[in-house]
Amino acid sequence: MSHLDDELLTDPRDALLEIYNEEGDVSAEFLDQIDRAIEQEDSAFLREQMGNRHESEIGDVLESLDPTSRQSLVRLLGADFDLTALTEVDEAVRLDIINSLPNEQIATAISALDSDDAVYILEDLDDEEREDILAKLPFTERIRLSRSLDYPESSAGRRMQTEFVAVPPYWTVGQTIDYMREDDNLPHSFSQIFVVDPTFRLLGAVDLDQILRTKRQTKIETIMRETNHPIDAELDQEEAAQVFEQYDLLSAAVVDSNGRLVGVLTIDDVVDVIHEEADEDIKRMGGVGDEELSDNVVSAVRSRFGWLLINLGTAFLSASVIGLFDESISKMIALAVLMPIVASMGGNAGTQTMTVTVRALATRDLDIYNAARIIRREAGVGLFNGFAFAILIAIAAGLWFNNPQLGGVVAAAMVINMFVAAMAGILIPLLLQRAGADPAISSSVFVTTTTDVIGFFSFLGIATWWFNI
Amino acid sequence: MSHLDDELLTDPRDALLEIYNEEGDVSAEFLDQIDRAIEQEDSAFLREQMGNRHESEIGDVLESLDPTSRQSLVRLLGADFDLTALTEVDEAVRLDIINSLPNEQIATAISALDSDDAVYILEDLDDEEREDILAKLPFTERIRLSRSLDYPESSAGRRMQTEFVAVPPYWTVGQTIDYMREDDNLPHSFSQIFVVDPTFRLLGAVDLDQILRTKRQTKIETIMRETNHPIDAELDQEEAAQVFEQYDLLSAAVVDSNGRLVGVLTIDDVVDVIHEEADEDIKRMGGVGDEELSDNVVSAVRSRFGWLLINLGTAFLSASVIGLFDESISKMIALAVLMPIVASMGGNAGTQTMTVTVRALATRDLDIYNAARIIRREAGVGLFNGFAFAILIAIAAGLWFNNPQLGGVVAAAMVINMFVAAMAGILIPLLLQRAGADPAISSSVFVTTTTDVIGFFSFLGIATWWFNI
Numbered sequence: 001m002s003h004l005d006d007e008l009l010t011d012p013r014d015a016l017l018e019i020y021n022e023e024g025d026v027s028a029e030f031l032d033q034i035d036r037a038i039e040q041e042d043s044a045f046l047r048e049q050m051g052n053r054h055e056s057e058i059g060d061v062l063e064s065l066d067p068t069s070r071q072s073l074v075r076l077l078g079a080d081f082d083l084t085a086l087t088e089v090d091e092a093v094r095l096d097i098i099n100s101l102p103n104e105q106i107a108t109a110i111s112a113l114d115s116d117d118a119v120y121i122l123e124d125l126d127d128e129e130r131e132d133i134l135a136k137l138p139f140t141e142r143i144r145l146s147r148s149l150d151y152p153e154s155s156a157g158r159r160m161q162t163e164f165v166a167v168p169p170y171w172t173v174g175q176t177i178d179y180m181r182e183d184d185n186l187p188h189s190f191s192q193i194f195v196v197d198p199t200f201r202l203l204g205a206v207d208l209d210q211i212l213r214t215k216r217q218t219k220i221e222t223i224m225r226e227t228n229h230p231i232d233a234e235l236d237q238e239e240a241a242q243v244f245e246q247y248d249l250l251s252a253a254v255v256d257s258n259g260r261l262v263g264v265l266t267i268d269d270v271v272d273v274i275h276e277e278a279d280e281d282i283k284r285m286g287g288v289g290d291e292e293l294s295d296n297v298v299s300a301v302r303s304r305f306g307w308l309l310i311n312l313g314t315a316f317l318s319a320s321v322i323g324l325f326d327e328s329i330s331k332m333i334a335l336a337v338l339m340p341i342v343a344s345m346g347g348n349a350g351t352q353t354m355t356v357t358v359r360a361l362a363t364r365d366l367d368i369y370n371a372a373r374i375i376r377r378e379a380g381v382g383l384f385n386g387f388a389f390a391i392l393i394a395i396a397a398g399l400w401f402n403n404p405q406l407g408g409v410v411a412a413a414m415v416i417n418m419f420v421a422a423m424a425g426i427l428i429p430l431l432l433q434r435a436g437a438d439p440a441i442s443s444s445v446f447v448t449t450t451t452d453v454i455g456f457f458s459f460l461g462i463a464t465w466w467f468n469i
Numbered sequence: 470m471s472h473l474d475d476e477l478l479t480d481p482r483d484a485l486l487e488i489y490n491e492e493g494d495v496s497a498e499f500l501d502q503i504d505r506a507i508e509q510e511d512s513a514f515l516r517e518q519m520g521n522r523h524e525s526e527i528g529d530v531l532e533s534l535d536p537t538s539r540q541s542l543v544r545l546l547g548a549d550f551d552l553t554a555l556t557e558v559d560e561a562v563r564l565d566i567i568n569s570l571p572n573e574q575i576a577t578a579i580s581a582l583d584s585d586d587a588v589y590i591l592e593d594l595d596d597e598e599r600e601d602i603l604a605k606l607p608f609t610e611r612i613r614l615s616r617s618l619d620y621p622e623s624s625a626g627r628r629m630q631t632e633f634v635a636v637p638p639y640w641t642v643g644q645t646i647d648y649m650r651e652d653d654n655l656p657h658s659f660s661q662i663f664v665v666d667p668t669f670r671l672l673g674a675v676d677l678d679q680i681l682r683t684k685r686q687t688k689i690e691t692i693m694r695e696t697n698h699p700i701d702a703e704l705d706q707e708e709a710a711q712v713f714e715q716y717d718l719l720s721a722a723v724v725d726s727n728g729r730l731v732g733v734l735t736i737d738d739v740v741d742v743i744h745e746e747a748d749e750d751i752k753r754m755g756g757v758g759d760e761e762l763s764d765n766v767v768s769a770v771r772s773r774f775g776w777l778l779i780n781l782g783t784a785f786l787s788a789s790v791i792g793l794f795d796e797s798i799s800k801m802i803a804l805a806v807l808m809p810i811v812a813s814m815g816g817n818a819g820t821q822t823m824t825v826t827v828r829a830l831a832t833r834d835l836d837i838y839n840a841a842r843i844i845r846r847e848a849g850v851g852l853f854n855g856f857a858f859a860i861l862i863a864i865a866a867g868l869w870f871n872n873p874q875l876g877g878v879v880a881a882a883m884v885i886n887m888f889v890a891a892m893a894g895i896l897i898p899l900l901l902q903r904a905g906a907d908p909a910i911s912s913s914v915f916v917t918t919t920t921d922v923i924g925f926f927s928f929l930g931i932a933t934w935w936f937n938i
Contacts, residue, residue: 024711025836056715064838090834180681190678191660191719208677209659212649242493245744246525248737250660250719267736268717274740275714278747279828282754286824287817293825293834297849304821308854311817312861315810322809326802333795336805340791340812340921341784348756348780352773355755359748360762365559367494369533370762380766385777392781452809 017049019057026064034061038069043076051080059088062097063294071100083109087120092294095124103129107136110145114188115162116269119148123158147262156240157233159273160254160263163187166194167220169203174216190264191250195224200260202230202253230255231265240265241273242364281362284440285355287311310445318343318452325460331469334401335460338410341397342459345389346417346451353378353425354447358439361429375426382422386415409466413459417451424450486518488526495533503530507538512545520549528557531566532763540569552578556589561763564593572598576605579614583657584631585738588617592627616731625709626702628742629723629732632656635663636689638672643685659733660719664693669729671699671722699724700734709734710742711833750831753909754824756780779914787812787921794929797938803870804932807879811928814858815886815920822847822894823916827908830898844895851891855884878935882928886920893919 021027037045050058050073062070062085074081074097083106086094098106098121110118110133122130122145130149134142144162151157164187167176176193180186193211195203204224214223230253231240244252244267254263283291289303322329322339329335357374360366366374390411398407428446429439463469490496506514519527519542531539531554543550543566552575555563567575567590579587579602591599591614599618603611613631620626633656636645645662649655662680664672673693683692699722700709713721713736723732752760758772791798791808798804826843829835835843859880867876897915898908932938 023836024833026838028837031838054716056717063834064836177681180678181684183682186678186682189676207658208681209649209655212646212677212680213652213655215650245740247523248525250736267719267740271714271736271740271743274743274747275832278743278751279832282747282751282828283824285751286754286820286828288821288824291825293829293839293843295846297846297853300846300850301853304818304850305854305857307821308814308817308858309861311814312810312858315813316865318813319806319810322806326806329805330799330802333799336798336808337788337791337795339805340809340925341781341788343809344784344787344921345777345780348777349773351755352757352776355752355757356760356762359751363744363748364493365532365762367492367533368497369495369500374762377764377766377769381769381773384766384770385774388774389777389781392778396785452813456809 016053019053019061026060031061031064034065034073035069038072038076041076043078046073046076047080050077051082053082055082055084056088058082058085063089063093067096070097074100079105079108081109083121084113084117087117090292090294091124092292092296094121098125098129103133104136107133111137111141115144115148115263116159116266118145119158123149123153151233154237155233156231156235156237156254156265157262159237159240159269160233160265161187162263164194164253164261164264165190166196166200166261168198169195169219169221169224171220172216173211173214173218173220173223176211176220177216191266194253194261194264195220196261202255202259202261205253207250230259232257233262237273238277241270241277244270245274277362281358281440284438285358285444287444307445314445314449314452317449318456321453321456322460325456325464328460328464328467328469332406332463332467334397334403334406335463338397338406339456339459341393342410342413342417343452343455345393345414346421346455347448349382349385349418350421350425350447350451351444353381353422354429354443357426357429358443361433361439366430371430375423378422378426379419382419383415386418389418390414405466406463409463410459412462413455416458417455420454421447421451485522488522488530495529500530500533503534503542504538507541507545510545512547515542515545516549519546520551522551524551524553525557527551527554531558532562536565539566543569548574548577550578552582552590553586556586559761559763560593561761561765563590567594567598572602573605576602580606580610584613584617584732585628585735587614588627592618592622620702623706624702625700625704625706625723625734626731628706628709628738629702629734630656631732633663633730633733634659635665635669635730637667638664638688638690638693640689641685642680642683642687642689642692645680645689646685660735663722663730663733664689665730671724671728671730674722676719699728701726702731706742707746710739710746713739714743746831750827750909753907754827754913756913776914783914783918783921786918787925790922790925791929794925794933797929797933797936800938801875801932801936803866803872803875804929807866807875808925808928810862811879811882811886812921812924814862814883815890815924816917818851818854818887819890819894819916819920820913822850822891823898823912826895826898827912830902830908835899840899844892847891847895848888851888852884855887858887859883874935875932878932879928881931882924885927886924889923890916890920 017030017033019026019030034046034049050061065073086097110121122133134146148157148160148162165180167179192205192207194205197203204226206220206224210223229243229247229249231243233254233256243249249267251264251266253261254265256262283289287304287307291300291303357366393414394407394411397410398404424447429443432439432442486499486502488495488499503515503518519530534542555566579590591602603615617626617629617631634649636648661674661676663674666672673695675689675693679692698712698716698718700712702723702725712718718736720733720735722730723734725731752758756773756776760769760772826835862883863876863880866879867873893916898912901908901911
């Protein structure tokens with residue numbers, strides 16, 4: 001789309017160099033020029049190139065620079081550095097930059113931000129630094145931000161913007177438009193205005209397109225929507241995002257426990273929340289914690305060690321099942337060769353079912369009405385795939401070891417393990433969810449342990465019984 | 470938030486029963502009442518309860534009903550059934566309902582929809598049925614929808630809404646507002662208006678809040694933004710979503726190859742795209758294709774069989790590595806017991822690294838600037854975890870088999886496999902991406918095959934060499 005910009009529009013940012021290459025990454029040429037300017041301390045060039053860019057572009061550049069150049073860039077930009085860019089970078093990069101700036105400069109920059117961006121930056125700081133910066137802010141600004149920061153982490157109150165337009169119900173459309181034309185303290189952008197009573201209790205909302213298509217003399221109360229899904233400030237951001245998605249909202253009023261309007265939650269923050277949640281689910285299922293790409297070795301080890309330790313424990317459990325059959329294996333080495341195949345197929349089939357289940361639970365598509373049907377379906381899939389792969393493995397193993405009976409034994413174990421895998425893949429996440437645990441975090445270890453243990457036990461057990469060893 | 474609705478606002482939908490229970494699922498009581506009304510063919514009750522609900526609520530009810538009741542409900546609602554609800558349900562449910570309705574009724578209902586919703590429903594139908602429905606639509610409506618349907622699947626042109634407000638640059642704010650007050654054909658809702666030349670080439674856009682805060686006599690061209698990231702209609706929806714996210718857009722102009730305005734893409738469609746993409750990534754990493762929860766056994770088997778077949782092949786590859794060492798195993802059965810632990814730890818560590826890498830590639834956080842740093846980090850994590858778990862497994866295995874030398878051998882294999890796992894976990898997705906393949910689909914099989922093969926080979930190989938068997 002960027003080449004369309006160039007063709008169609010006389011871009012006011014014509015002096016700006018192209019920042020992205022064709023893959024959408026920050027281009028090497030651009031980064032070279034910035035690096036050279038930083039080396040030569042050429043603030044004028046840096047201000048020209050970085051001063052008026054969109055915050056996400058500045059964020060991309062910051063993430064592409066090494067830590068020393070990053071701090072130099074921010075220092076050279078001085079007051080022209082748009083602190084909003086810090087909402088677009090990893091936590092590690094953000095803290096790195098914040099810690100390199102004097103608190104006075106941060107306070108000045110913070111007071112120019114929308115309150116939601118300011119809170120996003122402040123909430124990650126340690127208590128002392130945050131208090132120091134807040135103390136340097138003008139009184140009203142400090143109160144405003146403190147109120148947001150008092151709400152729990154990841155709540156709607158933390159993500160909301162405290163700047164909004166609210167009018168009384170008896171105003172006319174004309175009065176409302178005149179008010180907006182005169183007031184210099186409007187939010188940077190907004191898509192609806194709220195209607196409140198004298199105590200600021202929320203009465204309703206009006207979308208801007210509704211105002212524009214209504215005659216001046218019409219009263220606001222006659223065009224306001226009363227059901228506008230107000231969000232409780234204490235509500236978790238993930239649940240707030242679900243309300244936005246379900247009702248296709250662009251923005252929603254945030255109210256305190258007395259029903260008083262305290263802020264507005266906008267769709268752009270909600271898009272970030274949706275991303276974070278998808279990220280979290282993917283990472284949890286992969287056995288990595290709240291890790292970010294900019295984390296160093298120590299943080300990465302910390303986020304992964306626990307999971308591997310649990311896996312070591314369950315691996316010993318599976319190994320001890322093998323240990324039960326050491327005599328059988330010593331008499332028929334082919335068992336040792338084939339046993340990982342049965343376990344691995346079960347693990348993969350179980351992971352497939354579990355992936356579908358965990359995702360459906362996260363998106364609330366799986367509930368008590370369809371759970372029985374999905375369990376039946378998974379049983380069907382498990383049995384079908386079990387028999388199909390039993391035939392394949394029976395032929396392959398029978399030929400390999402020139403032992404048709406061994407083929408039959410491994411086939412029987414395959415059917416059992418694929419069926420167990422399907423059941424474990426759906427029942428374990430459902431039970432974990434019911435028990436109040438996050439199925440994305442813990443399902444995988446339970447499912448693969450089950451398929452390993454059952455895989456080894458069924459195969460080695462049936463072989464021991466059949467061959468009477 | 471729903472209890473806030475009740476407390477604060479005099480809900481115009483007071484006659485409506487509460488649809489959701491506390492978990493946010495459709496409540497059993499509500500569903501019972503609907504089911505009973507369907508049985509008694511009580512259209513009046515169903516119209517009252519389902520006629521004015523939000524489309525997503527109707528969609529949730531449809532998904533909770535069994536197929537027969539679902540079709541009866543739609544039949545009983547007749548013209549009061551809001552076809553938009555079909556954009557909120559799984560493809561299988563959607564086709565099920567569409568196929569139960571006569572094409573005349575679909576055509577009538579389609580012409581009342583926003584064009585993006587109409588296209589969403591039409592695009593999944595088979596060609597013949599779609600053409601038949603289109604032929605029954607009024608001319609302008611048919612042209613409008615055909616134009617969207619001519620754009621490639623999953624393109625911005627398919628997702629756009631063809632209803633929008635466009636004005637010439639020389640109009641004043643006052644003229645624009647008057648035009649909106651008079652025109653009855655405005656879109657259902659909109660958050661910006663576009664500025665076009667007489668040939669409909671896009672010149673710029675103005676947000677509604679900008680119009681409301683500007684005096685009537687001001688010309689539109691003086692307040693329009695020129696850089697508004699127009700989206701090429703042929704652009705893939707995923708890339709369009711990335712533009713929205715990067716620049717926090719609420720809506721964006723969609724232009725054809727001549728720069729002419731053909732539609733508008735709105736954030737609510739983009740939110741759906743973001744969800745679909747996250748869904749796809751999660752499912753691909755879990756080895757399930759484009760599967761939906763409503764798929765039956767046959768579709769589910771089809772989406773999973775291929776992946777399991779590949780896994781069967783790679784499992785035989787790993788097994789053949791074990792087969793190389795059958796003599797060593799027959800002389801020391803403990804090797805068969807311990808070998809899955811080494812392979813399993815490698816598999817999990819590799820999956821961790823791969824998860825972080827695949828996700829970072831999907832969100833474009835990983836690029837040529839930080840790849841070297843991340844590879845170094847993963848090497849560090851692999852070595853650290855390798856040595857840490859080597860010590861643990863050396864002690865555990867040494868004690869279990871009362872053989873400290875065996876502990877040493879398994880420890881050495883653990884260090885090697887954990888390091889290989891880390892490298893495979895990052896290099897394989899990077900290489901696949903470079904080769905133009907989707908790393909989310911194919912990384913997992915390559916990574917776990919690598920860790921299985923290296924795990925078995927290093928452990929059994931070192932043991933054979935050390936114990937000289």
